[in-house]
Amino acid sequence: MKKKDRPVNNRSLPGNESLLRQLWRDPMGRAGMIGVGVVILLAVFAPWIARYDVAKMNARAKLTGPCAQFWFGTDHFGRDVFSRIVYGARVSLEVGIVAVGIAAGFGYLLGMIAGFFEGRVETVIMMIMDIIFAFPSILLALFIVSALGPSIINTMIAIGIVNIPVFTRTVRASVKTVKSTDYIANARSIGLKKMSILFKHVTPNVLAPFTVQATLALSGAILTEASMSFLGLGIQPPNPSWGSMLSDARKYMERAPWLVLFPALFIIMTILSFNILGDALRDVLDPKLKL
């Protein structure tokens, strides 16, 4: 059987409905969608789901175990763990989405510029990307956030910067492929302007890898935020973050293991769901990678 010469990377994103439906048909895709869906629901409806004020301390209910009143128990300040977990989902997701938005936006722009201009501009951009890439992402994010001062916004910016190179590389590679294919030459011969050709052809081309990348970057960003908060340099109190909840809980874990258990469980579930969804998306969008 003869191998078919498939034009490189000419796969664009299928219609949204069919994409979601395809994901739903795949058991892994379904599991990922449900997991991510739960986290999104928690985040969006946090004020209605949460049972208590996240910052409200209750001296009489310190370190209470899970019970009807406090589903996931209370911490050393007597704060309701369930409510803090619910709001923590909101924080995680906010940080993740904004950070990945920053990364994807700048990554797209820089990748386009690097791929379009080539030469020195490209060398410089890619060198900066290499430098960013050279550092363990958690260390670089810590470094940036300590320069900017710890806050939610700065955490988002730091994690965003750390994630730019992946997107830049994806877009640049795609620009190069598109440039080398015939249809750019064809488009040019019918008199289209170069830059607009690129935008027109590259954008649908990178959409699929971009979507996959973004899903995986989202899980990475949530992980980085949790790690930073765990070290005390991410989300600052009294804002709830799963990472800092887990870190605080370590002092009391002998007496109150639920303080460790629930945040750990939710972090794991969230990152797992995003990873599963990312894998399933990749299988659907790029079947030639499915093995």
Next chain:
Amino acid sequence: MENLLEIRNLKITTLRGKNTVRLLDKVDLSVKKKCSFGVVGESGCGKSITANAILGLLPYPLRVSEGSIRYDSKDGEKELLKLSKKEMRDVRGQEISMIFQEPMTSLDPIFTVEMQMFEALSFHHPQMSRAEMRDRSLEMLRRVNIPRPEQTLASYAHQLSGGQLQRIMIAIALINDPRLLLADEPTTALDVTIQAQILKLMNDLKEQNDTSIIMITHDLGVIAETCEEVAVFYAGQIVEQANVMELFKNTAHPYTLGLLRAVTSLGGENRRLYTIPGIVPPGGQWSQGCRFADRCDKCMEKCKKEMPALTEAAPGHLCRCFLHSEEVEQ
């Protein structure tokens, strides 16, 4: 056994999702000793998987679901489908060898030609010394007309041309004097002039070694040049089978006619390249009637409802078409 290889009622299936899909349907084939047997048809007709099934090389999730493949080996008759893994390995490369369509990707890119030729020898002759292996490899390279064989031995695949690589693949395939060579589109990926050289080489080697060849191709020209017997495959079935002379002279099946017209129209009067309309229906989308009915210009009502049987159109000439079965004649 009278024949070298007898395939009976061979069925191959694959998995598509959770469904089992047929790819090859009740194929019977007999290859005589010292004969070259052609298998022709478009891509996706089941030619390659038949060859792979003979050596137990079907890739997952393809598998033989039914049938038998009997082979008359140096030490007696063997049922290839029932061999243990160890026994099958002894057959591969020693009794039956195979060469592939893409010479550029058929050699392992990270090892030298020498190492890969030595391998073919040492799998079956572990006691052979390096010097003996080297002598034998050089001899084989000379026989396939490789210039500077010493230098070629030290080369890697990326340093050689497609034509050279296919010669090397043939040398490796024949290094243990096999009795049967499966050639899966051996010239398709090559330039036309190189194609002719490779085919001549294979013909010569066959004469010298008394090797039988199963030549799988989509090109009737290749069949005409190399084969004595020929079977035409369509959508997982044999649709016509005969001696080469008979097939070209008294072509019976409309599909074979179409293939012939596609070749001969090149030099014909109106010079328009003829192609058979439509495509081969893939496994799982076969109609219950004749599988060629949709593309056939002689299609009758009956063809869409009933599957024609493989019957003798003339002595020794089998054809799967109602136009040539007895009922129509009556």
Next chain:
Amino acid sequence: MRDYIIRRLLTLIPILVGVSIAIFIVMQLIPGDVVSGILGIEETPELRAMWEAKLGLDKPLIQQYFSWIGKAVTGDFGESFRTGAPVFPEIMSRFKISAELALLACLIAWIIALPLGVLSSLKRNSIIDRIVRVVALLGVSVPNFASATLLILFLSKTFNYYTPVKYVGLFENFGTNMEIMLLPAFILGSVMAGSVMRMTRSSMLEVLRQDYIKAVRAKGAPERVTIFRHAFKNSSIPIVTLIGMQIGGLMGGTVVIEQIFSIPGLGQFTLTGITQRDFPVVQGCVLFIAFLYVVINLLVDILYTYIDPRISYS
């Protein structure tokens, strides 16, 4: 080959200069300054001026940068603002600890991941394959601090076991050192193992459907030869790339684990430097980590040439 290495080492220079300038600028942005940190409430203008002169902070920025970078190339990263100890020897001693941790983690990861990844690709879609894939997914998805905390909780609750708090060097007491290092190494290793397993599986599957693998089988090769000599070696390039990146990431990326298990490694040193605004420490650590990363990259590229004859850098 030698020319290539020299050329690569030369391209290191602009990268490291870029990194050093970037760090220097970022460090200037960090709010709060070290002097007020040191002096606390006893701060007076005179004391402040004295400390600034002592730390060289009164000079113009450009001059500060050049005096620092001039010494850095000779291996002198200056002295810590906090302890006054020279930074470079401290980095080296902590690097040894981080390197031990990284090495252990890698060994654990490879021992788990490579055989399972290969097995999973060979038995694809079987029960074993499914289990391996789930384990691998858990490996890449469970954050190391979460698994560390859960593991510590589990060990203390069920076995009443606590890891030693005080770090003991490898050559001081091998047993105690292992007791300290194995648990964190296992946690780091399990995360690495997840992605190595996934990469091994997909790379093997990709290679296994290549023509040359079928050709090797058609020659009558034993499965063992087909799998290890041909398939595994051919699929090792992306695995080596991944492992190289992981080792690079372990240099300092272990900060969270080092913090949890009180291991005085490079990551912890950097983190302390960042939180205490100890410029020389942060600058030194970051430069050193960047240097390690590029060196590891270079080693990986050289390793390629040994695996694949098609890759040559002449």
